[in-house]
Amino acid sequence: MHYYVEITCLPDEGVSTAFIMGKVMDVLHLALVNLQQRLGRNPVGISFPEYGGAAQMGGKIRLFSQDQAHLESLNLPQQLQRLADYVHLRVSAVSSALRWRLRRFSGCSRNPLGSA
16 A cells, blocks of 8 residues: 645635745655654655646656655644644555555756766
C-alpha cells in the first residue's frame, strides 16, 4: 500500500495561489528537513500534479510514502493550521497493485548534452 497527502490551494480573491503555495512550501521544507534529520534519510516524495511550466507549480502538492507513519509524523494539519482558510488537506491510500506514473520535468529549454 502507498499513502499520500494532497494539499490543495483554495481559490481566494485577495491572495494569489503562488503566494499561498510559497508559504506551504516553506512549511513543507522545514517538516521534510526535520524528518530527514530524525531518520537519517527522507522516505517522503513530493510531486506537483498541476505543474504548468514557466516556473508555475500550480495549486496542488502531493506528498507520498510507502509508510503512513512517515506522513503522519510530518504533522501537517497542525503545521498548516495558520493557512487553514487557504488550503485543504486530503489523506489517501493507493493499492500497491496500481502503478504510479511519474514524469520528470527539467527547467532547461535546451538539451544539457548539447545535441538537438
